[in-house]
Amino acid sequence: MSAPSHQPAPSSAPRSWALCLGTMLVMLVVHLGSTALWHQRLPDPLATHWNGALVADGAGGILTHLLAGSFVLVLLGILMPFSARSAAGSRTGAPLLVGLGNALLVIIGGMLLSGLIGQLDAPEALGTSMDFRVLIAVLLLGIGWGVASAFLVRAALPAEPAMSEHLLGEPAAATVAFTPGTVISSTVRMPKVLLLVLGALIAALLVFTFTTRTEGALVNWSLLPAAVIVLLASVLFLSGRVVVDEQGIRVYGGGLVKLLHVRPEHLVSAEHRDISPSEFGGWGLRISGAGVAFITGAGPGVIVQRKRGAARIYSVATTEDAQKMALVLNSLSTTNPL
Template identity: 55%
Template sequence: MTASPNPPPATARTPRLWWLSLSTLGIVLAAHLGSSLLWRGRLPDPVATHWGATGVADGTGGLTTHVLVGAFTLVLLGILMPAAARSLAGPAGRSGVPLMAGLGNCLVVGIGGMFLSGLVGQLDKPAALGTRMESTVLVAGIVLGVLWGIGSALLVRAALPPRAPAEGDASPGPASAVHAFAPGTVIASTVRGPAWMLALMPVLAVGMAVLGFTAGRESPVAFWSMVPGIAIVLGAGATCLAGKVVADDAGIRVHGGGFLKMLHVKPADIEQAEAREITPAEFGGWGLRVSGAGVAFIMGAGPGVIVQRPRGGARIYSVATMADAEAMAGLLNSLAAGRRQAGSST
């Protein structure tokens, strides 16, 4: 009997995702740049670059700063969100692609409307401080963003191929089988996050430094207040977007960035281990995540080890290959079985 070929992953057929996202970004970015140039003669100097929670301008800067901040924010979201959506597709229909695509387009349109409403509120005003965002434009931008977010999510969802179950899906193998392992066995697997996310960390750090330096020309405090944020971004990127997962007689743990030990589950705390495909949509995103399902070190859709504990939530680890996941789960189940056997004999 000839086995039916496995269907292509959902991310392999998502040109509509990029077409919708990049078209949305292009239109909003053109509106942002065009309105700044068209109205530059009617705007105060300097212009408002920050608004408080009530929509009143409380910070100013050059028109160039306004243009760059808006463009950087829009481009970052317009590229980040569809790239993130491609990493969310998982097996068994656990796909966050439409949701992430819709959210990205909603944010791009809504934030573009926010920047536009700030400019409209300053037209023909003698000074920027104290001006308000134009509420009509702001509300219209938010409503349009929500509607287009829902619409684009539905369009992307309609373009995804249906997932036909692969042969053997109805009766999967025992992912938690117990195998014999020699004492001292060590299984290690190095895993890294998506390339776009690894590149995002230095981009964010540089962007924060540039924006802080721009604002710091008027207030040095604004620049130095960003230094801790830059350190956190770089530190989180180094430790939470790459790691080495190790399973041995001491249990399982991950060394974030290869050096920071995290999520150590000792043999006494192992109830059962399972090897299966996992996806960021299940656990709230990439990196070190805390959710109702447990604490996860997840680098994307792919092989993973899920360790159930007698007390507390599960621990979830992304690994490089399904062979690594199955070997680790087998070793951990062997340790748990040995512990239970030792306990019953005493």
């Protein structure tokens, strides 16, 4: 009698990709097609920025308009399914990310369309307003399609979520004798796809800073500090070095700034297991109901329970690093009982 074969659990990833890329392509066709169809009725330059009252206060060439809109749509269309993949198997994470992404794609594409309609036959772009009827229509359409997408992704998931492995290697009770002077260091970096996305975003902000014509310098140059902030935040909160030694566990954001330090006297226990951004609300330094996390992607991690306060969660480079760190931290905690 042959042993029963194990069938792989259904995955929502193919459906997530199909829905997000399909929505992205439709909105790209609307964006590029409407510009090509109406280009003779549009002013030159075109509006590229609107204020809080949805009135155009910045303008640029038609190429800037096409590239800016396409960049945002492609960015969302690719980033959302990548994010949903890290939440594969979650009955809330993946559907929520896909639904939110598709809703944003429709709404942003609709805003670009309403901006064009508001400029039709106008002598100049500055001072024109977005078409509110189109905005209301795309807002409702975006919400509806976002909800429908979330249900479609959820339907592709198994009826019962797969049980995740609680611990890797030895049980949590296992300890090792801690030797003073022991130092375990693990360097973590952001996923390559996220690095590319952030690099493209910073480049786009710099390009728009120097190419967008506005009524005042404030709107134009406000993009430059935004680029600097994105760069610094990316370095400090999306890469770092996790260290475990006789002082406990801590992470250095960007390898420089100390974050999330748990000292031995505050330790209760530590475990090592695979973690994903969907558990803690995304990449980087995150705060959620599960605790405070420094997470750079799906993979091995160390979860530290404290005597007071929420848990601390750290991404590490390898499963071996996670195992060693958990064992050392559990050894340290036994020397500092409650």
